Amino acid sequence: MSHYANKAFENLIKMAQNNNFIKPEHYDKYSVKKGLRNKNGTGVLVGLTKVGYVQGYDVIDAVKVPKEGALYYRGIEVKDFVKGFQKEDRMGFEECVFLLLFGKLPSKDELEEFNLLLDELRFLPDGFTENFLLKLPSKNIMNLLQRSVLFLYSMDDEADDLDVENLVRQSLELIAKIPTIMAYGYHATEHYFNEKSLFIHPPKRGLSTAENILHMSRHNSKYTKTEAEVLDLCLVLHAEHGGGNNSAFATHVVSSSGTDTYSAISTAIGSLKGPKHGGANSKVKLMISNIKDNVKNFEDKNELKNYLMKILSKKAFDNEGLIYGMGHAIYTLSDPRAVLLKEKAYELAKEKNNIKEFQLYSDVESLTKEIFKNSKGKLMCANVDLYSGFIYDMLNIPENLYTPIFAAARSAGWSAHRIEQILSDKKIIRPAYQHVHGDNDYTPLSKR
Numbered sequence: 001m002s003h004y005a006n007k008a009f010e011n012l013i014k015m016a017q018n019n020n021f022i023k024p025e026h027y028d029k030y031s032v033k034k035g036l037r038n039k040n041g042t043g044v045l046v047g048l049t050k051v052g053y054v055q056g057y058d059v060i061d062a063v064k065v066p067k068e069g070a071l072y073y074r075g076i077e078v079k080d081f082v083k084g085f086q087k088e089d090r091m092g093f094e095e096c097v098f099l100l101l102f103g104k105l106p107s108k109d110e111l112e113e114f115n116l117l118l119d120e121l122r123f124l125p126d127g128f129t130e131n132f133l134l135k136l137p138s139k140n141i142m143n144l145l146q147r148s149v150l151f152l153y154s155m156d157d158e159a160d161d162l163d164v165e166n167l168v169r170q171s172l173e174l175i176a177k178i179p180t181i182m183a184y185g186y187h188a189t190e191h192y193f194n195e196k197s198l199f200i201h202p203p204k205r206g207l208s209t210a211e212n213i214l215h216m217s218r219h220n221s222k223y224t225k226t227e228a229e230v231l232d233l234c235l236v237l238h239a240e241h242g243g244g245n246n247s248a249f250a251t252h253v254v255s256s257s258g259t260d261t262y263s264a265i266s267t268a269i270g271s272l273k274g275p276k277h278g279g280a281n282s283k284v285k286l287m288i289s290n291i292k293d294n295v296k297n298f299e300d301k302n303e304l305k306n307y308l309m310k311i312l313s314k315k316a317f318d319n320e321g322l323i324y325g326m327g328h329a330i331y332t333l334s335d336p337r338a339v340l341l342k343e344k345a346y347e348l349a350k351e352k353n354n355i356k357e358f359q360l361y362s363d364v365e366s367l368t369k370e371i372f373k374n375s376k377g378k379l380m381c382a383n384v385d386l387y388s389g390f391i392y393d394m395l396n397i398p399e400n401l402y403t404p405i406f407a408a409a410r411s412a413g414w415s416a417h418r419i420e421q422i423l424s425d426k427k428i429i430r431p432a433y434q435h436v437h438g439d440n441d442y443t444p445l446s447k448r
């Protein structure tokens, strides 16, 4: 910014600040549903979906009544889906992608054929790695994913075709290729920005998405069965979250204009990158490191609580006033994914002698709940992002891959929502904004 630090730029900033702020009372005056939320805290109904369903409360006599959270993919409760494939000692993510996109569980033959198809699609087009990833690395892998998806547009002869056959082809290509782009992009970043050796491990046929991510992103390509199973579970739990989550809704909005798949999915990646959405998993890791650096004895709950209050009052960490990994727009008492991931995190922490750190995460959860209950009477639960980063950390996955892994998983949900939008609702999404400026006359330049 320093090269812009002159009077003219300072004036532009002042004008930007003064002329773009709308007073909070205007929102009340015009009954604006901020964040598309009703007065009772429930979401405004803006669409229909068969893909995923999130339950976090009941509405009884127009009042929001909290309850334990539940998540359904195509009507199947996710915890049952997880139990199902784990009991049969299989990876679950590919089956989950099939379910989300095609609306039914695959038969054994369908799943085998589907895995073979994904095997072929994981490879990047000729020249893509050299021209778009190695020549143009980015410090941020989400940014790299976004523009790589857009580069794929230019290599697709049918890029703008909205036939369902083409939409399915493009969706599968992206779901299969995003992990490869993410792993290669990570190595390019490490090499060009952090002076590390450059590794490119091409995807391996016969490996699941989780196994391929570990194989492609690790220098030595080695991983254990447990590590692959844990990552697979994370992919399944991140794959979908209804039509109203910010990135799925962005997919619906952008798709409703009739634009191409690459534009829609890169938009969704941009949305997920935000720290209030998928980007929270990286923020959790940074926040926990910050707590360790600033709280002398983080096992002392009083000391920890005081520091969390400092974060909430914008006087510590990133000064945004948020405890990342906590809170949710729908869940009230619990996020079922956080419950499952907390159990997994505990198992891993025991194995890796890391219980002290597990306890820190768990204390952040319980103390944040306590602070919100006592100060605002507000129910607050851990969300999927609180324990996922801790798990990735224990799998030695670097922090700049946390949100990209989320994107790799959620690309399944986005694709299903895009296909649904294009097949079911041809109306362009176009809500209203009340104009609150008042009219002005145009003044000739000589008179200003």
Ligand SMILES: CC(=O)SCCNC(=O)CCNC(=O)[C@H](O)C(C)(C)COP(=O)(O)OP(=O)(O)OC[C@H]1O[C@@H](n2cnc3c(N)ncnc32)[C@H](O)[C@@H]1OP(=O)(O)O
Pocket: 035, 275, 276, 277, 278, 280, 312, 321, 322, 323, 324, 325, 326, 327, 328, 329, 330, 383, 384, 385
């Ligand atoms: C994959 C995902 O996207 S899961 C979410 C990941 N995001 C995070 O973990 C970031 C931290 N959490 C948050 O920012 C929020 O809880 C969100 C964005 C997830 C949900 O936000 P909302 O739907 O607005 O939450 P809700 O309506 O329940 O709460 C509103 C109030 O509680 C505050 N609040 C909610 N969560 C938090 C939090 N973690 N830290 C501090 N304040 C919070 C909001 O700022 C808001 O305060 P205000 O009324 O004074 O403006």
Ligand SMILES: O=C([O-])CC(=O)C(=O)O
Pocket: 054, 240, 241, 244, 245, 246, 329, 330, 383, 384
């Ligand atoms: O549903 C939401 O608002 C956020 C989201 O995507 C998730 O929790 O996975």
